[in-house]
Amino acid sequence: MITIKTILAVLIMAIVTYIPRALPLTFFRKKIESPWIRSFLYYVPYAVLGAMIFPAILYSTQSTVAATLGLFIAILLAFLEKNLVVVAMGSIFVVYLCEFFLVR
Amino acid sequence: MTEVHKNKTKKRNNEFKTGCKKGIPICLGYIPVSFTFGLMAVQGGFPPWFPIFISITNLTSAGQFAGLQLILQNSTLVEIGITTFIINIRYMLMSLSLSQKISPTMSFLKRALISYGITDETFAVSSMEKEELSFGYLGGLMIGPIFGWTLGTSLGAFASSLLSDRIQSAMGIALYAMFIALVIPASKYSKKITAVLFLSVFLSCLCTWTPVLNKIPSGWKLIVATLVSAGIGATLFPIEEGQK
Known part of the structure; x- marks a missing residue:
């Protein structure tokens, strides 16, 4: 099953994963002056996270219903500014409980 | 050792420790995901060392899953390279964003090392920090996740029955809940951030659920949603210096 081609494939994957990670960080040393770009970069983390969370979270477990409940619990706990681990554990627990009754 | 030198070493140790602590939840969240990856690879007929080799060299989720699928389908190397690259272009935005948060004097080698550990999750946690990011902090933050990603893959590859389907x-x-925990407190105190967040969620849903737009490869969806929503945010609500 393992051939030179599969090893090459993994190395190519590693390279095309590393390059976008490294290019800006290693070559971009100056602080950006443009207020628009600075504002843009200020919003990037929230924009990335928003798009990464939704709608993917709905399909992150076996049952969409359970995932939706988990989502609400996570939002509630996060709104109360609970610790990261508490938020994660809370939603895992709710999904587990929910799927216990819903799945199979 | 002089007093100044001692203080510097102490500060560095503290930054490293803070980073390590913040990496623990990411490490734990990675285990079930990489577990699935190890399991899938072995079920696909590969020896256990193979998924571990992929996890160590790639350290990414979506790209690895897609890559493994393509290898199993016997796709060409060009196809594998292009597909995984498209999935990973998002890292350029994260890397650019981080480049503005680290000290301009950090050496090339340190930057090259840090780059390896940029993932959606380490980016999410470090970009929520208010202060400048040091090498010690970032290194500490990344160690746990790298370990968890490798450990989970190994467990999935060698001991697939360890995590039941239900727990998996x-x-x-877990990781999505973590993202929510990172984003909500910030948006609670800023209407501008809330607006950008809702906009990107809306665009991401649009790209997933509407016909035609749902044909966009998933790697691009995230980029389109990010560029457009952060761009609109920067145009409508520019940030004044020192206002953050």
Whole structure:
């Protein structure tokens, strides 16, 4: 099953994963002056996270219903500014409980 | 050792420790995901060392899953390279964003090392920090996740019965819940951030659920949603210096 081609494939994957990670960080040393770009970069983390969370979270477990409940619990706990681990554990627990009754 | 020197070393140690602590939840969240990856690879007929080799060299989720699928389908190397590259272009935005948060004097080698550990999750946690990011902090932050990603893959490859289907499924929500925990407190105090957040969620849903737009490869969806929503945010609500 393992051939030179599969090893090459993994190395190519590693390279095309590393390059976008490294290019800006290693070559971009100056602080950006443009207020628009600075504002843009200020919003990037929230924009990335928003798009990464939704709608993917709905399909992150076996049952969409359970995932939706988990989502609400996570939002509630996060709104109360609970610790990261508490938020994660809370939603895992709710999904587990929910799927216990819903799945199979 | 002079007093100044001692203080510097102490500060560095503290930054490293803070980073390590913040990396623990990411490490735990990675285990079920990489577990699934190890399991899938072995079920696909590969020896256990193979998925571990992929996890160490790639350290990414979506790209690895897609890559493994393509290898199993016997796709060409060009196809594998292009597909995984498209999935990973998002890292350029994260890397650019981080480049503005680290000290301009950090050496090339340190930057090259840090780059390896940029993932959606380490980016999410470090970009929520208010202060300048040091090498010690970032290194500490990345060690746990790298370990968890490798450990999970190994467990999935060698001991696939360790996590039951139910627990695996429930833990699938962990990383998303973590993202929510990172984003909500910030948006609670800023209407501008809330607006950008809702906009990107809306665009991401649009790209997933509407015909034609749902043909966009998933790697691009995230980029389109990010560029457009952060761009609109920067145009409508520019940030004054020192206002953050």
